[in-house]
Amino acid sequence: MATKQDKDLEHVTSSEHPDEMLAPDVHARQHQHVRKAHETELVEDYVELIADLIDAKGEARAVELSQRMGVTQATVGKMIRRLDERGLVTSEPYRSIFLTDAGRRMAEDSRSRHITVLRFLRAIGVSETTARQDAEGIEHHVSDETVAAMRRLAEKSQATD
Amino acid sequence: MATKQDKDLEHVTSSEHPDEMLAPDVHARQHQHVRKAHETELVEDYVELIADLIDAKGEARAVELSQRMGVTQATVGKMIRRLDERGLVTSEPYRSIFLTDAGRRMAEDSRSRHITVLRFLRAIGVSETTARQDAEGIEHHVSDETVAAMRRLAEKSQATD
DNA sequence: TCAAAAAGTTTGCCTGGGCATACATTGTCA
DNA sequence: TGACAATGTATGCCCAGGCAAACTTTTTGA
Numbered sequence: 001m002a003t004k005q006d007k008d009l010e011h012v013t014s015s016e017h018p019d020e021m022l023a024p025d026v027h028a029r030q031h032q033h034v035r036k037a038h039e040t041e042l043v044e045d046y047v048e049l050i051a052d053l054i055d056a057k058g059e060a061r062a063v064e065l066s067q068r069m070g071v072t073q074a075t076v077g078k079m080i081r082r083l084d085e086r087g088l089v090t091s092e093p094y095r096s097i098f099l100t101d102a103g104r105r106m107a108e109d110s111r112s113r114h115i116t117v118l119r120f121l122r123a124i125g126v127s128e129t130t131a132r133q134d135a136e137g138i139e140h141h142v143s144d145e146t147v148a149a150m151r152r153l154a155e156k157s158q159a160t161d
Numbered sequence: 162m163a164t165k166q167d168k169d170l171e172h173v174t175s176s177e178h179p180d181e182m183l184a185p186d187v188h189a190r191q192h193q194h195v196r197k198a199h200e201t202e203l204v205e206d207y208v209e210l211i212a213d214l215i216d217a218k219g220e221a222r223a224v225e226l227s228q229r230m231g232v233t234q235a236t237v238g239k240m241i242r243r244l245d246e247r248g249l250v251t252s253e254p255y256r257s258i259f260l261t262d263a264g265r266r267m268a269e270d271s272r273s274r275h276i277t278v279l280r281f282l283r284a285i286g287v288s289e290t291t292a293r294q295d296a297e298g299i300e301h302h303v304s305d306e307t308v309a310a311m312r313r314l315a316e317k318s319q320a321t322d
Numbered sequence: 323t324c325a326a327a328a329a330g331t332t333t334g335c336c337t338g339g340g341c342a343t344a345c346a347t348t349g350t351c352a
Numbered sequence: 353t354g355a356c357a358a359t360g361t362a363t364g365c366c367c368a369g370g371c372a373a374a375c376t377t378t379t380t381g382a
Binding site: 020021022024025027028029030031032033034035037038045052053056057064067068069070071121124125126127130131132133134136137138140141142143145146149150152153 | 181182183185186188189190191192193194195196198199206213214217225228229230231232282285286287288291292293294295297298299301302303304306307310311313314
């Protein structure tokens with residue numbers, strides 16, 4: 001199955017083109033991981049936003065989600081149904097949205113990562129506007145290990161202020 | 162149009178629930194930005210990978226893209242057609258894939274960001290495996306400003322090695 | 323109180339990015 | 353040289369996440 005492959009590889013790597021790439025299966029796992037992260041990304045954003053709205057305004061209404069996510073209410077409605085199915089929120093028709101315990105946990109988690117990334121970006125000298133923008137994108141792609149490293153750095157930098 | 166809105170806001174913010182949230186429209190723009198980034202993310206990954214393959218093996222074949230992206234060849238084929246339409250690659254049936262000038266530029270750009278993020282993560286003490294993993298996810302969500310900040314830090318840390 | 327505005331829902335549509343399956347082409351080597 | 357393995361393509365399907373438009377329910381204020 002891999003006879004010709006191996007030969008090729010040997011040929012290629014031992015001559016003009018050095019094979020300095022990651023093993024294909026490792027590479028594949030990385031991308032699969034990214035794809036999976038993508039799936040939960042939006043979900044986390046909604047849940048986090050719902051938590052923020054509840055804290056700031058006392059309740060989370062679809063119209064506000066729609067404004068803040070920059071999508072139509074139809075889209076929000078569909079999303080809420082999915083969050084409900086996943087057991088992250090509860091919602092009666094025409095009422096505002098509530099988080100389940102699982103939802104609250106996810107929101108906490110997400111928020112804490114978000115804050116760490118944001119503080120960290122500020123700490124390394126990124127402007128407030130950009131920091132906010134990038135934190136939104138980055139927060140979903142940092143592992144616990146990286147978050148921990150960022151927290152250490154942000155704290156250290158704050159200490160030397 | 163905003164009479165009731167304003168009243169509500171006033172009421173709410175001046176009583177039990179402090180409004181410590183971003184303005185809705187700013188928030189919306191942030192999310193729209195993230196959504197847009199998402200669209201180009203996969204495209205960048207493919208283009209970058211194609212460039213890497215060309216450099217490492219002399220050519221980029223669909224089968225290898227499929228292995229490394231962890232998707233089927235059908236998916237790769239569809240993607241290649243889209244990259245072609247966007248003017249990033251050229252491809253004849255049953256031949257390997259080539260980058261256009263635009264494609265090469267995108268690959269360069271993407272690669273340089275990728276490398277910076279990766280070095281940076283290493284520099285702040287993240288393990289090699291995690292750094293590779295996270296860099297893959299983060300690279301598409303960092304602005305030029307943040308990349309610059311990361312580069313500064315990574316270089317400084319290298320200097321003090 | 324009740325009509326109009328606001329909020330929420332439903333329906334039907336589109337696109338992107340997956341998959342499996344079947345088919346076509348190319349390359350290899352017995 | 354020709355059969356078979358490897359590679360590439362086409363078709364048809366699915367799901368997620370958008371939208372617009374029409375409709376229903378709730379809220380508001382004259």
